[in-house]
Amino acid sequence: MQYKNGMPIAIIGAGILGITTAHILQKNGFQAVVFEKSEKMGGVWAVAYANIHLQNIGEQYHLSDFPWPFTPDLHPTEEQILNYWEQAVNHLKLDVRLNHEVIELKETEEGWLLRYKNQDGVHEQLFGYVVISVGQYTEGKYKPEFPGIEDFGGKIITERDVHTLDIFDNQRVVIVGFGKSALDMATFAAKQGAQVNHVFRTPRWLIPEWILGVHFTYPLFSRFGTVMMTSWAHPTAIERFLHNRLGFIVSAFWDLIASIFRFQVQRNVSGKDQAAQGRIKAVQPDHKLLHDLRSATAVAPEDYYPFIAEGKISPRRAELSGFSPEAVKLKNGCEIPCDLVVLSLGSQTPIFPFLPDKYRKMLEIEPDGVQLYRHLLHPRIPGIAFAGFNHGYMHVPAVEIATQWLCAYLRGELELPSCENMEKSIEYIREWKRANIQFEPSRSCAINTRFQQYIDIMLKGKDSGLRLGNQSRHQKVTRMGR
Numbered sequence: 001m002q003y004k005n006g007m008p009i010a011i012i013g014a015g016i017l018g019i020t021t022a023h024i025l026q027k028n029g030f031q032a033v034v035f036e037k038s039e040k041m042g043g044v045w046a047v048a049y050a051n052i053h054l055q056n057i058g059e060q061y062h063l064s065d066f067p068w069p070f071t072p073d074l075h076p077t078e079e080q081i082l083n084y085w086e087q088a089v090n091h092l093k094l095d096v097r098l099n100h101e102v103i104e105l106k107e108t109e110e111g112w113l114l115r116y117k118n119q120d121g122v123h124e125q126l127f128g129y130v131v132i133s134v135g136q137y138t139e140g141k142y143k144p145e146f147p148g149i150e151d152f153g154g155k156i157i158t159e160r161d162v163h164t165l166d167i168f169d170n171q172r173v174v175i176v177g178f179g180k181s182a183l184d185m186a187t188f189a190a191k192q193g194a195q196v197n198h199v200f201r202t203p204r205w206l207i208p209e210w211i212l213g214v215h216f217t218y219p220l221f222s223r224f225g226t227v228m229m230t231s232w233a234h235p236t237a238i239e240r241f242l243h244n245r246l247g248f249i250v251s252a253f254w255d256l257i258a259s260i261f262r263f264q265v266q267r268n269v270s271g272k273d274q275a276a277q278g279r280i281k282a283v284q285p286d287h288k289l290l291h292d293l294r295s296a297t298a299v300a301p302e303d304y305y306p307f308i309a310e311g312k313i314s315p316r317r318a319e320l321s322g323f324s325p326e327a328v329k330l331k332n333g334c335e336i337p338c339d340l341v342v343l344s345l346g347s348q349t350p351i352f353p354f355l356p357d358k359y360r361k362m363l364e365i366e367p368d369g370v371q372l373y374r375h376l377l378h379p380r381i382p383g384i385a386f387a388g389f390n391h392g393y394m395h396v397p398a399v400e401i402a403t404q405w406l407c408a409y410l411r412g413e414l415e416l417p418s419c420e421n422m423e424k425s426i427e428y429i430r431e432w433k434r435a436n437i438q439f440e441p442s443r444s445c446a447i448n449t450r451f452q453q454y455i456d457i458m459l460k461g462k463d464s465g466l467r468l469g470n471q472s473r474h475q476k477v478t479r480m481g482r
Helices: 016-029 043-047 078-092 180-191 219-220 224-227 237-245 247-269 275-281 304-310 359-363 394-411 419-436 453-460 462-467
Strands: 010-011 032-037 096-097 101-105 112-118 121-127 127-133 155-157 172-176 193-199 313-318 322-326 327-330 335-337 340-343 385-387 446-448
Touching: 010 016, 010 101, 010 121, 016 043, 016 078, 016 096, 016 127, 016 155, 016 394, 032 112, 043 101, 043 121, 078 453, 112 127, 155 419, 180 193, 180 313, 180 340, 219 224, 247 304, 275 304, 275 313, 304 313, 394 453, 446 453
Parallel strands: 010 032, 010 127, 032 096, 127 385, 155 340, 172 193, 172 340, 193 313
Antiparallel strands: 101 112, 112 121, 322 327, 327 335
């Protein structure tokens, strides 16, 4: 199915990256229509929990040609982010249709027949191309059915149910998980005077906001920091030489960063008793830092480690096994009496209910999400691209550049490799990620901290596109050690 000039392009999802895609398509002369099933744009930000802040700094989180029209916080709030993107849509005159739920896509010789419903009923419209931007965090939160859950007398929620922090006031709270939301929940609850137990199987590396007095974004996510990042592909000869021939320098760099992180955490228990030392040790990871540099990598909340040291948060390195009427049960045999349990166990793998079954099977079969060619296209699904499945630390610029690449392809300026070669590239990257990055349900849908390598490769255009699966074939793929 080839794109026919002049036909409109449908974008499914009005999250941050769907809006970004619409802007770049429109800027390139394409007619883009954005369908959003809810009454608010903003994607995951529209359903975010109370008091959430962006982990990036504001200057990294806006369209390249529409700066913030007001001055946000260093780490913008949910309200500031939604305000920015609403102003961007209005200023750029993007066609965003709220309360328009796409219920089916039908493949035709002319393009995709999109069926959607709104308050006026069910409608159909033909599009020459479709971009799916449903996001990797907008599906329901993972909430397992633990034994005894129906007998528990307290309340069991996820972080998305936290609309006000008053819910924690003077409660006995158990937080389960070790991602950003779990860390926020534990810190918020402690500030509200709750008795907080933080339960997790494995502690993860957390990025401190300030590294020896310097904001983390500058040493880690500047050009120098990203050159040191291991990746499935490196776009320049110097980078390939560094990682293939001088790997000991790369390892030493990340060992140094990890030792600085540990030093800063340990300062929280300087002069404190053995109990405080034990609590801090419980939240220190045993594995290498690089293995945790994934989409779920979290910046440490300012008060998390101090609260651990002070005993305001009690860490429990264990696995939840079930519930009794008044407590949560752990697999180590302990029980924790509580009134409120927050399950912050992450989002589920993305699904695509509006696609034909044969395409859904291709996209939903893997436990860690769909791996795409250039994190943008599936070789066997014609006439469809994906936005936001290159999620990473700089995901707005990554989507802008990926959409520019897509525009060049739609204009016929880029020629794709064969399906077989694209699939070889996909499989290589999938295997590299599985060998070098800790599991998460959206691992394959992300570029995470490898954003600079991805952006550089995308900017190389056609030549790099044809070689992406081979550029790093000589790199050694090693299994993660524990």
